[in-house]
Amino acid sequence: MSTQGEQHGAPHGGTPGSPGDGPPRPGGFPPEGRRLHPVTPWRRAWAPLAGLGALVTQNPERLRDAAELGLVPLLGFTTAVLAVAAAYGFLSWRVTRYRITETELRIRTGLLFRRTAHLRLDRIQSIDITQPLLARVLGVAKLKMDVVGAGSHDELAFVGEAEARELRAELLARAAGIAPEAAPAAGEAPARQLYRVETRTLAWALALLGTGWGALLAALAGIPLMLWLTGSVFAAAVTGLPMAVALWRSSVGGFLTQYGWTVSESPDGLRLDHGLLQKEHATVPPGRVQSVRLVEPLLWRRRGWVRVELEVAGAGHESGLLLPVTTRAECVALLGRLLPRVDIEAAVAAVRPAPRRARWAVPVWWRGYGHGVTEAVFVARHGRLRRVHTLVPHAKVQSVRLTRGPRQQALRLADIHVDHGAGGTATARQMDAGYAAAEVAAQAERSRLGRRAARPDRWLT
Amino acid sequence: MEAVGADGADGADGDGPEEAGQWRRVQPALLTLWRAVLVMWTAPVVLVAALLPVLLGAPEWALPALLPLALAAWGWVVLGRVCRSWRYLERADDLLISRGVMWKQLTVVPYGRMQLVEVTSGPLDRRFSLARLQLHTAAAATDATIPGLAPDEAERLRDRLTELGEARSAGL
Numbered sequence: 001m002s003t004q005g006e007q008h009g010a011p012h013g014g015t016p017g018s019p020g021d022g023p024p025r026p027g028g029f030p031p032e033g034r035r036l037h038p039v040t041p042w043r044r045a046w047a048p049l050a051g052l053g054a055l056v057t058q059n060p061e062r063l064r065d066a067a068e069l070g071l072v073p074l075l076g077f078t079t080a081v082l083a084v085a086a087a088y089g090f091l092s093w094r095v096t097r098y099r100i101t102e103t104e105l106r107i108r109t110g111l112l113f114r115r116t117a118h119l120r121l122d123r124i125q126s127i128d129i130t131q132p133l134l135a136r137v138l139g140v141a142k143l144k145m146d147v148v149g150a151g152s153h154d155e156l157a158f159v160g161e162a163e164a165r166e167l168r169a170e171l172l173a174r175a176a177g178i179a180p181e182a183a184p185a186a187g188e189a190p191a192r193q194l195y196r197v198e199t200r201t202l203a204w205a206l207a208l209l210g211t212g213w214g215a216l217l218a219a220l221a222g223i224p225l226m227l228w229l230t231g232s233v234f235a236a237a238v239t240g241l242p243m244a245v246a247l248w249r250s251s252v253g254g255f256l257t258q259y260g261w262t263v264s265e266s267p268d269g270l271r272l273d274h275g276l277l278q279k280e281h282a283t284v285p286p287g288r289v290q291s292v293r294l295v296e297p298l299l300w301r302r303r304g305w306v307r308v309e310l311e312v313a314g315a316g317h318e319s320g321l322l323l324p325v326t327t328r329a330e331c332v333a334l335l336g337r338l339l340p341r342v343d344i345e346a347a348v349a350a351v352r353p354a355p356r357r358a359r360w361a362v363p364v365w366w367r368g369y370g371h372g373v374t375e376a377v378f379v380a381r382h383g384r385l386r387r388v389h390t391l392v393p394h395a396k397v398q399s400v401r402l403t404r405g406p407r408q409q410a411l412r413l414a415d416i417h418v419d420h421g422a423g424g425t426a427t428a429r430q431m432d433a434g435y436a437a438a439e440v441a442a443q444a445e446r447s448r449l450g451r452r453a454a455r456p457d458r459w460l461t
Numbered sequence: 462m463e464a465v466g467a468d469g470a471d472g473a474d475g476d477g478p479e480e481a482g483q484w485r486r487v488q489p490a491l492l493t494l495w496r497a498v499l500v501m502w503t504a505p506v507v508l509v510a511a512l513l514p515v516l517l518g519a520p521e522w523a524l525p526a527l528l529p530l531a532l533a534a535w536g537w538v539v540l541g542r543v544c545r546s547w548r549y550l551e552r553a554d555d556l557l558i559s560r561g562v563m564w565k566q567l568t569v570v571p572y573g574r575m576q577l578v579e580v581t582s583g584p585l586d587r588r589f590s591l592a593r594l595q596l597h598t599a600a601a602a603t604d605a606t607i608p609g610l611a612p613d614e615a616e617r618l619r620d621r622l623t624e625l626g627e628a629r630s631a632g633l
Contacts, residue, residue: 398574398600402567409565419600437567444555444569 033097033108037140037158040096041089098156100170105145107156119147124175125288125312126269127168129281131161136279143167146312172268172283191271194337195330197261197323205307205325206258208299210385212250219243258324265337272322284322288312289338290396290422293320294331294348294389301387304328308335311422339393342376348389350374351381357411358430371416371428371439376450378418378443380428390426392418394443394450402440404433416440484548484559490589491609492544496537498585503533549607554629556596556622558605570605573629574598578622580615594618 088111096109105119125146135141140158159167206212219240227236259276269285293309300306308322308331322338323331332344350372358366370381377391401417408414414436416428431439510526542562550557555571577597586592592615596605610618 397571398598399571399603399605400569401604402565404561404565406563409563417602419598419602421599423601425600425602440567440569444571448554448571448573 031099033099033106036093036096036098036156037160037163038093039138039140040158041086041093100167100174102174105171119145121171121175122177123147124171124285126282126284127171128283129164129168131275131279131281133277140164145171168283169268172285175285176268191264191266193262193264194270195263195323195326195334197258197325199259201325202255202258202261205300205305206251206254209250209297210299212247215243215246215250219247254324258321261324263323263334270322270338284310284312284338286338290392290420291424291426292322292335292339292391294344294391296387298385300325306331310338311420311424339376342391342393343374344391347372347374347377347379347391351379351389354430355413355432358413361407361411361413361430366430369429369431371431373439373443373446378426378428378446380416380418380426382427382429392420392426394447396420397443397447397450400440400443400447402436408433416443418443482550482552484550487544487547487607487609488591488611489544490591491547492541494585494589494591494609495540495544499533499536499540503529503536507533544609547607547609551618551621556605558607566604568603568605570596570598570603571629572622572625575622575626578619578626580619582612582615592616596622 092109092111095111096107098105098107100106100121103121105121107117107119109115109117127146128144130142130144131140132142135158138158139161141161141164142155142157143159143164144155156164156167222243223236223240226239227233230236256276257278257280258274261274262272264271264273266283269283269288272280272282272284274280289310289312291311293311295307295309296305297307304327305325306328307325309320310322311320323334326334335342335344351370352372354366354369354371358369362369365382365384368382368384368387370379372379372381377393378397380390382388382390397418398421399419401419402414403417404414408430412433413430414433416431416436416439418426418428420426428436428439506529507526510529511523514520514522539562543560546562546565547558547560549559554573555569558568558570560566575596576599579595579597580592581595582592590612591608592610592612594607594610594615597603598605607618
């Protein structure tokens with residue numbers, strides 16, 4: 001199926017005489033499109049084998065059955081599976097092609113079920129390049145486009161490293177509105193490093209997070225308790241495993257993915273590079289940011305550290321993280337580039353707390369709730385230990401809602417919800433009802449005016 | 462297409478912004494439809510609970526049948542209040558939808574943000590000549606539905622909203 005339904009019936013090749021249809025220019029696209037990197041089939045070949053292995057090992061009895069078969073038939077069977085998978089991978093690699101036309105990126109895949117995805121270039125929200133460890137060794141990379149409404153199939157895996165960079169540059173240049181003839185020549189836009197998270201800071205920041213210690217504590221208390229209660233090592237291991245996973249994720253795993261976090265500026269937008277083993281690379285074009293979250297865990301506040309998360313329309317890049325840890329001043333400077341008309345300090349200072357009677361609705365945590373508005377953004381605050389400020393620029397507001405439950409009606413309280421284009425909602429909870437009603441009316445007006453002042457989608461035109 | 466007077470009557474305790482223009486109500490046929498559905502679901506339960514013990518010769522066990530009956534009666538009243546609480550207002554730049562008695566909700570959707578306007582009418586809706594209008598924006602959380610419109614009114618609203626949406630359209 002096409003991800004951009006309305007594009008499906010478009011005449012092949014767009015307007016007559018478009019460069020995409022002409023004779024292939026040097027380094028350009030042949031009319032039938034380009035193929036992915038030849039290592040791609042191998043990625044698919046091992047998958048059924050791994051599935052088979054999981055199936056066998058899950059059931060020990062089957063493992064015994066398999067062992068009784070003898071080594072030769074087993075090897076033969078495995079080879080056959082591998083051969084079939086390789087053949088399938090090879091054939092599907094052969095039919096997969098992609099090309100860039102003036103307005104779209106077209107990806108054609110599917111051996112049995114033909115699928116053509118037309119991704120509109122002016123709707124591209126961000127482009128990520130991911131390189132898992134093995135791909136780094138082989139010199140290939142995965143290119144993932146975030147387009148509103150696109151699924152996970154719409155990625156180019158794998159293409160050569162250099163090609164991935166070229167493609168990203170060309171796609172972003174075209175998405176930005178550079179003349180199509182100039183786009184391939186525009187090349188990689190120059191980048192300037194803005195900020196790099198130091199390894200020491202990152203390690204400290206992760207060490208000061210509550211989640212890691214919580215998981216460790218749970219593991220230290222839970223595993224011996226389980227052992228004592230059941231006397232079975234197996235049961236203890238089963239309970240310990242999820243805790244170990246949580247511990248790994250919040251400590252070592254987080255460190256590995258967030259290592260060397262670099263933010264640089266280029267005309268395409270902000271570039272994010274990170275990862276120790278698996279290299280990842282994302283580009284966030286300007287003007288696509290729907291919402292910003294500033295997260296301040298309890299133990300970070302004394303140091304004035306903050307984590308910055310973004311929400312971008314589309315599938316959303318890697319967990320929406322812009323910076324794993326930074327100082328308040330750096331965060332203000334950086335966000336100033338993404339949202340030029342937004343004053344972060346003023347926005348955070350504008351937050352007014354929920355009225356005191358909200359403690360009857362939400363006993364302890366009511367203190368965390370707050371709401372504020374500046375000329376450019378709607379701000380909602382929540383969380384007591386882990387304080388979170390959610391900022392939505394007025395121009396990005398899709399709809400505004402006011403809700404009141406029974407208890408809130410008795411206490412004259414109301415929640416304000418602001419829905420933005422990334423599918424998320426910023427909620428200012430437990431506000432005074434009269435204030436909230438006035439705010440909702442004013443918010444509708446503000447987002448209308450904010451949209452008028454908003455920049456166009458193609459940010460270089 | 463009855464335009465009920467501005468924000469007057471029952472329950473409208475002014476939680477919507479006071480504006481020029483008229484809050485419109487949904488069709489009373491919607492209440493009839495909802496109550497019909499309620500009766501359709503509860504009547505068999507009540508009947509079985511009431512008649513089965515009598516037929517089996519233990520009439521005192523028919524008393525628990527009063528519980529679903531009471532619930533149905535309560536539902537009858539609640540549906541009336543909920544149905545009357547549905548209102549919508551077309552303003553110059555946005556559409557307001559207000560609903561709910563216990564859980565009140567007011568939704569504001571600017572015309573420029575609408576991606577798609579949908580009018581649906583199921584077999585039961587058609588039987589009562591009703592239509593449901595749903596607005597979609599780029600935000601999945603946007604919950605803007607108006608049930609129980611007269612088909613003409615739904616079509617008029619759809620055409621007007623698409624027209625206004627195009628005129629005021631804005632990017633993401």
